[in-house]
Amino acid sequence: MIAYVEGTVRIIRPSSLVIDVAGIGYEVFVSDPYKYKSGRLVFLYTYHQIREDSQILFGFDEEIDYEIFIKLLNVKGIGAKTAMAMLARTPGKEIAQAVQEGNVKLLKSMPGIGPKSASQIVLDLQGKLVSYMQPEEVETDPVWQQTKEALEALGYNPKTIQSIKKELQEKEYDGVDTMLRHALMLMAQRKER
Incomplete structure (x- = not known):
C-alpha cells in the first residue's frame, strides 16, 4: 500500500x-x-x-480529506470518482459537518449525488465523522450560520464561502442582512481578481 x-x-x-x-x-x-x-x-x-x-x-493535501474519502467509499453506491468530485467541491471538514447535521440539501448539491445517495451518506456516516470536526469548526455564531446558508442557497461554492469567513467575522454586524451584504461584496471582489 x-x-x-x-x-x-x-x-x-x-x-x-x-x-x-x-x-x-x-x-x-x-x-x-x-x-x-x-x-x-x-x-x-x-x-x-x-x-x-x-x-x-x-x-x-490534507489528511482529513483522505480520511473522509475513505469513509465515503464505505457508503453503498459511492465510488472513488464520486468521492473525489465531492471533495473537489467541498472540504472534508464541511462534508463531515453536513453529515453530522443531516444536511441532505448540501450533500445533494455535490456532483454525482442525488437525493437517495445523500440520504444514504447521512444514514451510513452520521455520528462517525464527529472526530473530524474540530471544536472551533462547530458553528456557534448564528448570524454567520444563517449568512452561510443564504450564500449556499444563492449557489456559491462552500469552499469560497469558507474562505471569506475569517474576514467577515472580524467585524460586528446588526444582523444577517448586514453580514450577507458584506459577504456578497467580498464575493464580487474575488470574481474581479
Missing part, C-alpha cells in the same frame, strides 16, 4: 498529476490538478486502489 507520495510535479493532466519520485513517475488523481505548479515539490496522502485490472493512486 502506498500511503503517501512526495516528489516533484512533472506533468499536470485534467484529473491527475505525474509526480517524479526518485526518477519514477507516479500518476496521482487529485481533485484539482490545476492548483499545483509544474516543477514544485508536493506531499500528498494517498489512497492506493488495487483492482483486478488496475492500480490507481488518489492524492490529498
